[in-house]
Amino acid sequence: MHRVQVELGERSYPIDIGPALLQQTDLLLKHYPQVIIISNETVAPLYLEAASRLFANSQVLHFLLPDGEAYKTLEQFGHIQTFLLENRFARDGLLVALGGGVVGDITGFVAATYQRGVDFIQIPTTLLSQVDSSVGGKTAVNHPLGKNMIGAFKQPQQVLIDTDVLSSLPAKEFAAGMAEVVKYALIADPDFFDYLEQQAEAIERLEPTVLGEMIAHCCQMKADIVAADETEQGRRALLNLGHTFGHAIEAWLGYGSWLHGEAVAVGMVMAGQLAHSRGWLSAAELNRIQRLLTRFSLPVAKPEGMSIQDFLPYMKTDKKVRAGKMRFVLPTSFGYSEIIADVDEVELLSVFS
Amino acid sequence: MHRVQVELGERSYPIDIGPALLQQTDLLLKHYPQVIIISNETVAPLYLEAASRLFANSQVLHFLLPDGEAYKTLEQFGHIQTFLLENRFARDGLLVALGGGVVGDITGFVAATYQRGVDFIQIPTTLLSQVDSSVGGKTAVNHPLGKNMIGAFKQPQQVLIDTDVLSSLPAKEFAAGMAEVVKYALIADPDFFDYLEQQAEAIERLEPTVLGEMIAHCCQMKADIVAADETEQGRRALLNLGHTFGHAIEAWLGYGSWLHGEAVAVGMVMAGQLAHSRGWLSAAELNRIQRLLTRFSLPVAKPEGMSIQDFLPYMKTDKKVRAGKMRFVLPTSFGYSEIIADVDEVELLSVFS
Numbered sequence: 001m002h003r004v005q006v007e008l009g010e011r012s013y014p015i016d017i018g019p020a021l022l023q024q025t026d027l028l029l030k031h032y033p034q035v036i037i038i039s040n041e042t043v044a045p046l047y048l049e050a051a052s053r054l055f056a057n058s059q060v061l062h063f064l065l066p067d068g069e070a071y072k073t074l075e076q077f078g079h080i081q082t083f084l085l086e087n088r089f090a091r092d093g094l095l096v097a098l099g100g101g102v103v104g105d106i107t108g109f110v111a112a113t114y115q116r117g118v119d120f121i122q123i124p125t126t127l128l129s130q131v132d133s134s135v136g137g138k139t140a141v142n143h144p145l146g147k148n149m150i151g152a153f154k155q156p157q158q159v160l161i162d163t164d165v166l167s168s169l170p171a172k173e174f175a176a177g178m179a180e181v182v183k184y185a186l187i188a189d190p191d192f193f194d195y196l197e198q199q200a201e202a203i204e205r206l207e208p209t210v211l212g213e214m215i216a217h218c219c220q221m222k223a224d225i226v227a228a229d230e231t232e233q234g235r236r237a238l239l240n241l242g243h244t245f246g247h248a249i250e251a252w253l254g255y256g257s258w259l260h261g262e263a264v265a266v267g268m269v270m271a272g273q274l275a276h277s278r279g280w281l282s283a284a285e286l287n288r289i290q291r292l293l294t295r296f297s298l299p300v301a302k303p304e305g306m307s308i309q310d311f312l313p314y315m316k317t318d319k320k321v322r323a324g325k326m327r328f329v330l331p332t333s334f335g336y337s338e339i340i341a342d343v344d345e346v347e348l349l350s351v352f353s
Numbered sequence: 354m355h356r357v358q359v360e361l362g363e364r365s366y367p368i369d370i371g372p373a374l375l376q377q378t379d380l381l382l383k384h385y386p387q388v389i390i391i392s393n394e395t396v397a398p399l400y401l402e403a404a405s406r407l408f409a410n411s412q413v414l415h416f417l418l419p420d421g422e423a424y425k426t427l428e429q430f431g432h433i434q435t436f437l438l439e440n441r442f443a444r445d446g447l448l449v450a451l452g453g454g455v456v457g458d459i460t461g462f463v464a465a466t467y468q469r470g471v472d473f474i475q476i477p478t479t480l481l482s483q484v485d486s487s488v489g490g491k492t493a494v495n496h497p498l499g500k501n502m503i504g505a506f507k508q509p510q511q512v513l514i515d516t517d518v519l520s521s522l523p524a525k526e527f528a529a530g531m532a533e534v535v536k537y538a539l540i541a542d543p544d545f546f547d548y549l550e551q552q553a554e555a556i557e558r559l560e561p562t563v564l565g566e567m568i569a570h571c572c573q574m575k576a577d578i579v580a581a582d583e584t585e586q587g588r589r590a591l592l593n594l595g596h597t598f599g600h601a602i603e604a605w606l607g608y609g610s611w612l613h614g615e616a617v618a619v620g621m622v623m624a625g626q627l628a629h630s631r632g633w634l635s636a637a638e639l640n641r642i643q644r645l646l647t648r649f650s651l652p653v654a655k656p657e658g659m660s661i662q663d664f665l666p667y668m669k670t671d672k673k674v675r676a677g678k679m680r681f682v683l684p685t686s687f688g689y690s691e692i693i694a695d696v697d698e699v700e701l702l703s704v705f706s
Contacts, residue, residue: 114502152469317441
């Protein structure tokens with residue numbers, strides 16, 4: 001088992017990573033009289049029973065969302081709040097997010113706001129949420145005008161990552177998670193890029209040791225970045241590599257058409273293309289990125305029919321906008337990225353039209 | 354002018370209190386490129402123009418809510434978020450709450466959650482919000498099953514209290530504010546109770562010096578309590594004196610039938626009656642409380658037709674509930690209150706039936 005500690009003073013917490021964690025009740029740090037597990041209709045039949053058994057000495061209830069990004073809405077957020085109130089859930093209770101990024105983000109936002117804040121634990125069941133969204137305390141719901149536009153920073157009490165659950169994950173979703181894994185390599189770790197190339201085959205057949213190592217490495221990188229910049233005043237924005245383009249793709253297609261990771265994969269390629277046109281990445285390096293993403297069955301070209309003009313409205317409401325100016329995370333060399341503020345419409349049109 | 358500093362480390366901020374503050378542009382601590390003022394249809398015709406002039410060098414937009422507690426909802430919260438997104442409001446913008454508690458609470462909750470948090474300033478225009486809700490960072494919307502059930506702790510960047518605006522406040526609303534003023538005297542300051550009795554006449558005719566003194570004293574008391582216990586783990590719950598009964602009254606009647614302060618006035622009398630039955634307040638002291646509230650035109654008896662049984666369901670979902678037990682704030686002697694955990698249904702029925 002790996003343990004990664006997120007260092008945030010009195011809001012510090014451990015991330016435990018390994019096989020069969022859902023069978024290990026001794027990992028829980030605190031007892032709660034009442035526990036409400038939020039999950040979805042796909043994950044619950046597989047893991048709700050095991051997750052409930054973790055809290056054998058508490059009253060355990062559950063609330064199930066429909067499956068999919070389309071349900072990460074203010075409306076579903078309201079439904080969960082109603083369920084909690086109907087069941088007289090009190091401030092000393094615990095919420096548990098059992099599922100992927102959607103369940104984790106909406107549960108975290110409920111935990112941040114129900115009676116102005118209650119404890120919660122993340123049990124991420126997709127690769128994407130294990131390496132990214134369950135760590136770091138960003139919570140949110142989507143708005144028709146933008147992804148994750150309404151939310152809060154709310155750290156969980158702990159994160160339990162059972163790598164066994166990945167065996168039930170559809171191949172397409174596993175691939176989507178790999179996009180975020182590759183992202184870490186491009187932000188600040190060219191050695192990790194080499195590792196992913198070398199271990200691609202072991203990763204694909206879900207070799208437990210490699211999975212645990214890879215996920216723990218991503219969590220450690222994210223924990224370090226979050227500890228240095230919890231509320232994204234600076235360096236944390238690097239984690240948005242590929243996301244400015246990616247969010248635009250998701251929003252333009254309608255949330256749920258493409259998986260988030262698929263959109264991020266294309267976003268990273270587009271960021272790479274911008275970097276290449278500035279001379280920061282060679283053609284060979286750009287090619288290497290595209291090849292690894294393709295190796296993990298990810299798309300590398302924007303959706304049919306979506307022009308660069310279609311990206312602009314979404315980019316202008318991006319959360320990184322300051323004083324009306326767009327900001328992008330771009331690779332400035334292979335395996336290193338920075339926040340770049342001087343990309344304008346003219347450059348975007350010239351690179352992508 | 355009085356200045357009260359709320360001491361919360363890097364989230365510290367000043368509250369400025371005095372006449373004609375809406376004419377004083379030099380009080381603002383920071384410039385913002387875009388400012389969106391949230392107000393309501395009653396306050397805007399009176400003060401929106403003056404408030405806008407404070408931000409002469411920024412782009413200023415406004416969003417108006419209908420007036421009243423009935424609009425402190427998740428739905429209106431969503432409408433404001435939509436307005437911000439439509440106007441490409443960015444993280445470096447400023448929200449301004451211009452109005453009473455409803456406007457302040459909902460604006461604060463939007464500020465806490467729009468793109469996971471933006472700056473905001475409170476300009477409270479009712480006595481109640483000046484002495485209570487604008488200070489301390491509690492933000493929320495109501496849920497049909499309970500008041501303030503969805504919200505966050507979010508401190509403003511500053512609070513501007515212009516005492517002149519009280520001249521346009523309806524007498525009934527001024528009275529409601531006085532309930533919270535009296536509350537401070539009952540929590541921890543018997544001398545302030547004497548002061549209020551002595552100055553009742555000056556207060557009623559809105560004598561500027563007395564108003565400024567009284568409001569600054571309340572803000573200072575609240576600032577001290579909040580600084581010691583920002584997220585209500587302990588002592589801050591004292592500010593809920595009268596609120597457990599009061600919230601039940603508001604919810605049972607339907608939000609907006611009685612003013613919040615009116616319900617709190619009755620709630621304080623009921624808390625006083627409980628304390629009297631326990632021997633903590635003499636009949637004369639209970640009488641003195643009722644007399645001062647009546648002097649300020651406040652109700653002192655629960656609504657016609659509402660039995661003590663009607664209170665119970667609301668009390669059981671109160672945010673102070675721990676391990677299934679209700680907790681009340683009660684005066685333990687004249688001018689001093691504590692959090693009491695051993696009040697049960699039997700006692701409530703015997704005192705109030």
